[in-house]
Amino acid sequence: MADSFDAIVIGGGPGGYNAAIRLGQLGLSSACIDKRGTFGGTCLNIGCIPSKALLHASERFHEAQTDFAKLGIKAKVDLDLPAMMTQKTKVVGELTRGVEFLLKKAKSEAIVGEAKITAPGKVEVKLPDGKTRTLTAKNIIIATGSDVAPLPGVTVDEERIITSTGALALKSVPKKLLVVGAGVIGLELGSVWRRLGSEVTVVEFLDRITPGLDGEVCKQFQRILTKQGMSFHLSTKVVGVDSKGKTLKVTVEPAAGGAQQVIEADVMLVAIGRRPYTAGLGLEEVGVALDAKGRVITDGHYKTNVPGIWAIGDCREGVMLAHKAEDEAVACAERIAGRAGHVNYDAIPSVVYTMPEVAVVGKTEEELKAAGIAYKVGKFPFSANGRAKTIASTEGFVKILADAATDKVLGAHIIGPEAGNLIAEVTLAIEFGAASEDIARTCHAHPTLTEAVRQAAMGVEGWTMQM
Numbered sequence: 001m002a003d004s005f006d007a008i009v010i011g012g013g014p015g016g017y018n019a020a021i022r023l024g025q026l027g028l029s030s031a032c033i034d035k036r037g038t039f040g041g042t043c044l045n046i047g048c049i050p051s052k053a054l055l056h057a058s059e060r061f062h063e064a065q066t067d068f069a070k071l072g073i074k075a076k077v078d079l080d081l082p083a084m085m086t087q088k089t090k091v092v093g094e095l096t097r098g099v100e101f102l103l104k105k106a107k108s109e110a111i112v113g114e115a116k117i118t119a120p121g122k123v124e125v126k127l128p129d130g131k132t133r134t135l136t137a138k139n140i141i142i143a144t145g146s147d148v149a150p151l152p153g154v155t156v157d158e159e160r161i162i163t164s165t166g167a168l169a170l171k172s173v174p175k176k177l178l179v180v181g182a183g184v185i186g187l188e189l190g191s192v193w194r195r196l197g198s199e200v201t202v203v204e205f206l207d208r209i210t211p212g213l214d215g216e217v218c219k220q221f222q223r224i225l226t227k228q229g230m231s232f233h234l235s236t237k238v239v240g241v242d243s244k245g246k247t248l249k250v251t252v253e254p255a256a257g258g259a260q261q262v263i264e265a266d267v268m269l270v271a272i273g274r275r276p277y278t279a280g281l282g283l284e285e286v287g288v289a290l291d292a293k294g295r296v297i298t299d300g301h302y303k304t305n306v307p308g309i310w311a312i313g314d315c316r317e318g319v320m321l322a323h324k325a326e327d328e329a330v331a332c333a334e335r336i337a338g339r340a341g342h343v344n345y346d347a348i349p350s351v352v353y354t355m356p357e358v359a360v361v362g363k364t365e366e367e368l369k370a371a372g373i374a375y376k377v378g379k380f381p382f383s384a385n386g387r388a389k390t391i392a393s394t395e396g397f398v399k400i401l402a403d404a405a406t407d408k409v410l411g412a413h414i415i416g417p418e419a420g421n422l423i424a425e426v427t428l429a430i431e432f433g434a435a436s437e438d439i440a441r442t443c444h445a446h447p448t449l450t451e452a453v454r455q456a457a458m459g460v461e462g463w464t465m466q467m
């Protein structure tokens with residue numbers, strides 16, 4: 001086995017494995033190293049994939065319990081949590097093995113072990129058997145991802161005080177679940193356990209859920225989740241947890257300080273965010289610069305300050321999303337191969353996989369206002385969409401924002417059924433520099449949810465027809 005490559009990729013997540021695949025396609029040799037034991041990173045092992053498997057299963061369970069009767073279906077359903085978890089684990093196994101197959105196909109050597117950069121162009125890998133292997137390459141790509149941000153003063157045991165990883169593997173349904181953090185991960189996993197029967201309380205430091213999302217979407221989203229049975233304590237912080245008794249006693253107080261309150265819970269999920277992970281990589285020794293948040297600093301082409309060392313994905317700046325890591329992987333590999341790889345950060349969608357889903361791309365109204373950009377808005381509710389009616393899922397709306405002068409699409413904000421799939425059309429429009437009129441004049445199949453996107457686009461120029 002060769003120990004010298006065109007590139008060494010550290011991390012086998014969506015950033016790392018896609019970089020290795022693209023390098024292979026471009027005729028460059030690589031090794032892809034991950035210490036986890038299986039490939040696919042956070043995303044496939046303990047992130048996107050297991051969470052979506054549980055979201056899907058719990059949604060079907062909830063639907064069968066509450067919505068089937070409305071459709072004229074009588075059903076009595078019972079929860080088999082171990083079987084649900086087995087199905088999730090099966091999906092994860094199939095996909096992580098799939099990544100190994102893809103790496104092999106790209107002629108990238110998949111190495112299980114912990115990597116450390118000992119000099120530019122040199123990586124030492126601690127193998128599972130305790131031996132060390134030294135690899136060399138002209139290029140090193142850091143794709144080591146991120147890890148859960150801890151809550152100061154709170155010790156995670158992954159049984160009663162858990163992170164997202166524990167929330168994907170609970171052995172029983174907690175009677176009372178306290179979620180700390182109303183971001184995407186907290187709300188998705190809170191939804192899973194709510195549907196399976198938990199009483200879910202969410203504590204959020206800020207005065208709104210899913211900060212960063214369009215304000216109007218946030219308000220409707222919170223209303224819907226509240227109707228589903230979640231309760232929210234906004235502008236509130238956790239100041240301590242007493243775990244001595246049978247139930248956890250979680251002390252909270254207003255974010256600005258004030259009277260304390262104790263919330264009892266069986267399980268507490270800490271979901272206050274994620275932080276870049278670069279521990280033990282040897283970056284300080286090699287002189288790779290990090291920013292104040294611990295992210296690897298790169299230029300627009302993913303080069304760090306040390307020649308031959310690159311960084312992509314969650315460990316550098318930007319949204320922590322699998323497809324952002326994937327796009328950076330492609331662009332970085334292309335740059336290494338001497339091509340002009342590039343990522344359009346205005347066209348990166350973001351999805352919350354709750355029911356209904358929330359999906360966004362591009363700018364929010366708040367951002368456009370702050371930037372002084374004049375814009376027009378087109379909006380269409382799912383309650384007026386025929387397909388949404390037939391599937392009994394009429395909550396939410398599509399909102400499209402376009403430049404007031406040029407009509408160029410600047411953003412889209414969707415809350416409603418299949419929002420995560422619907423956003424792809426507007427993402428493509430932004431990527432192509434399309435106008436809202438391009439969407440409005442494109443024929444959309446009937447009856448589909450995509451017609452709501454078209455009607456919203458028509459609304460930008462004031463000619464929504466079906467409302």
Ligand SMILES: Cc1cc2nc3c(=O)[nH]c(=O)nc-3n(C[C@H](O)[C@H](O)[C@H](O)COP(=O)(O)OP(=O)(O)OC[C@H]3O[C@@H](n4cnc5c(N)ncnc54)[C@H](O)[C@@H]3O)c2cc1C
Nearest residue numbers: 011013015035041042043047048115145313314320321322
């Ligand atoms: C519960 C949850 C749900 C999520 N859902 C979604 C979703 O629906 N959609 C979405 O887009 N994103 C989602 N994410 C975020 C997504 O998982 C990350 O954005 C994505 O995995 C980042 O990819 P990456 O390649 O940068 O890093 P990672 O996937 O974190 O991979 C980095 C890998 O590097 C390895 N590594 C680190 N240091 C070393 C070392 N020294 N030597 C060897 N290996 C090392 C780690 O073991 C890890 O496997 C979710 C995350 C979580 C936690």
